Amino acid sequence: MTTPTETPTVRPEEVLIEAISGMLAGLSHVAVGASSPIPGAAAFLTNSRAPTKTRVSILGSERNFFNEGARELFDLAGQGRIDAFFLSGGQIDGQANVNLVAVGDYRKPKARFPGSFGSAHMYYLVPRVILFRWEHSRRTLVEQVDFISAPGVSPANVHRPGGPHALITNLCLFDFDRQRARFRLRSVHPGHSLEEVRDQTGFDFDLPEDGQVPFTPTPDAATLETIRGPVARRLAEVYPTFAARVFDLGSAA
Amino acid sequence: MTTPTETPTVRPEEVLIEAISGMLAGLSHVAVGASSPIPGAAAFLTNSRAPTKTRVSILGSERNFFNEGARELFDLAGQGRIDAFFLSGGQIDGQANVNLVAVGDYRKPKARFPGSFGSAHMYYLVPRVILFRWEHSRRTLVEQVDFISAPGVSPANVHRPGGPHALITNLCLFDFDRQRARFRLRSVHPGHSLEEVRDQTGFDFDLPEDGQVPFTPTPDAATLETIRGPVARRLAEVYPTFAARVFDLGSAA
Amino acid sequence: MDITPTSVESLVSQVEDGAMIALPPQYSNCSLVMARALIRRGVRDLHLVGVPQMGLHADLLIGAGCVSVVETAAVTMGEYGLAPRFTAAAKAGTLKVLDGTCPAILTQLQASEKGTPFGVLRGMIGSDLLKHRDDWKVGENPFAENDPIVYLPALKPDFTMMHALKADREGNIWLGVRRELMLMARASAATLVTVEEIVDENLIADPVTAAGTLPAIYVSAIAEVADGAWPYALPGGYREDEAHLREYMTLAQTEEGFQTYLQRFVFDGEPRVAAE
């Protein structure tokens, strides 16, 4: 573990935390998966800004309010008591299908991922699912996934109050249009470009209607203070490794 | 509340407690409904005789080992973890149908009972259901019930590992033959007669194969001591009114 | 995320005519104080759901004319006898009774808890319950041949009402082993709770009490009110008031006597437990 010799003004992770937090503003209950430190930080940031409005629960952590065991998160989703959730994928395609299972032939795969977790349920039921994948490459963002753990869109007769809302990577932020089943680029993170996004994306996507691609806003000074202070400290309780690496904080072993 | 001036040698309730206990011997788990003091006493007696063998749970009491709330009893039955249970009925008929709902027209009944409770589930799933009805009369033991809360027998394609095993009243003990869907008199309680049973029973029933109707055995001295000692004391914790009345014990208000 | 306690009258002011209200069984955390407040409010056409059965709280509401439908496995006064106002209303045909059986009602709530449109349950086939329940269906088990099973629609009450020993400042409620109350709250759109007291400790943060605590996310509003289960018992709190229940049983045998009871114990202000 190396200590950065110079702290950058705004870390790339902080841009994502701010962008995601913007998509969570005003929601009542945000649930975060067990290995999602950046979404977790974004949820904590939203909660710091509106502590009486937005609840945050971290799956698998002892720091949530569940007491019904593993099924409570999924039951809450079924009851409509979760407003936003995060999913990732070994592959994500242009129709927002996610693959958490395998690359190549399912029975003898070239790559095998851990498995679908709760995606094949949560993706259907949580109104605002934000896809999060740090690595933006043609390996991860593909034209068509090899295995659909959970589809981006469903026929009209399939009960589906929820679905994909956006996709955020280390390069940019896409919105998802459920009617057209396509991503539309919303913004590119500072230091990156539309060309880089095009180069690294395996699927076709739309541009903003006015054709102008803005940069993803960076957090202001007050927000940075919140992220690096209370948010980072809460994060260190749940994701110590991440907090130690990014914020130089945490209870490293 | 009057105190009996003279304690009878063997109380009628004690004959029933002993008879029921005999039907519970060797079972692993006996569950008893909330308002069933005689079956409860029988279960405690069985447990006193074989404390490491037979568990007893009293529904609705805080003195059981449930912690999943109201559904646990029914789930246990569904799992096959309950060996014996008790049901009663405002009416019970010759096919062991029980009526816990209404006499006369269901929509505007002549008599209305509290309701079916869990009978329409437990009667199907618990291997040994013992029907208990203190009042043995043509009013309670009828040819055909006016409302079937739970049927005595079911067609072969209906999943039914459980069902009626016996019927015990203040007059006698019947066995139930599920193949023939008929009761067979096993014994008449001391002080009563076959004629009295015939007079007071609204349905037709079989006699023992040898035509001889024995008396229901009375508990021996050691058993009476157990019933009046440890069993009565445990009963007083759950059914104080009954224990006070029958055993002159309990925490009367 | 703190919850601001309110009054019992404010809790029941949320309940509109025709609401579907889930009520706990008579041995488990009944909020009699809310039942009395509902009567004073003069609410009408309630649809009561017994989870899975009900007692005095239902009998009072029925007798006071607040109820048009009861959906339950039983209405019972236990050792005290038949529930007098329920029995009278059922016999008069003025009350619609949706007769059920305990595990069916629990299954219907579990379907809501899980967000599925229905659940299934063994038993019931051949029971007259099914004859009178158009909302229950016998269907096939798709994993076997000729194996009928009962399909039960999800039941989502508008409200659950309960009384508990304590709540904390976040709105978490101590329920111990009475887990049907957690099921009811999860299955219902809103949950109104009266508690004996509000405590400073955080019930869900303490790993020892967390398992027996209803998390605040399921709780809509709370009022702090002593003796809220009276005359029923509160597990861990107080025993039932047998003398009062006998008095009720005597008075409520007639419509006139019941009105006397209502006047004395509901309309003339909120009674408190007399003896300790």
Place this chain on the structure above:
Amino acid sequence: MDITPTSVESLVSQVEDGAMIALPPQYSNCSLVMARALIRRGVRDLHLVGVPQMGLHADLLIGAGCVSVVETAAVTMGEYGLAPRFTAAAKAGTLKVLDGTCPAILTQLQASEKGTPFGVLRGMIGSDLLKHRDDWKVGENPFAENDPIVYLPALKPDFTMMHALKADREGNIWLGVRRELMLMARASAATLVTVEEIVDENLIADPVTAAGTLPAIYVSAIAEVADGAWPYALPGGYREDEAHLREYMTLAQTEEGFQTYLQRFVFDGEPRVAAE
């Protein structure tokens, strides 16, 4: 009704080749000491069920050749990376993987818990999971028109294996909020438990601890063994042994390295946590 504690070796001696074993998720009361004993016993063809996912306990058993089927929502080493022996076996095609999704597995266990032949669940339609699961069916909701829903058969494991902080002399097990373990035990034919210690207090008789206690009726056998979850954490007990898990991840990248690990930490006697 007391239960007589036994040894870990005696617990796993009940497990025959081909048994279906439900295992808790990696963050919840895994009995690694039983997994190691199973490997020493040389059991074969196990069918592991992850409730709803598994970690090191499954990776060890798979790598040691004890497993022919895994039925799970995931096998994961969390922040440490992909589960190396699971990944290798899946890529080699030598392990049958029944890929599921968390709430489906929980629904299948809930069906067993309730004694129904199946349960239903929203979601999944259009997922490739369904393509590869002949045992899952898409059917209709009988209470609506044109509303497909997934039907899932009841899952009844032969065994559940878990580790807990404490048991009492009756065989009641403290689990706190880890209620998936109670579900697993209720759904399974037998439940084998290792515990850190056996205590004199009665966990189910105390109303404060009762809610978080697995009742003894669901418990088949218990062994008292310290550090039974090691190198995983035990909630309320100890933290995970990160250094050991990193060592595992390094060694288990190759078959050879994994055999070295097995020899050192499984076959050469039962290791204990080194540092406190």
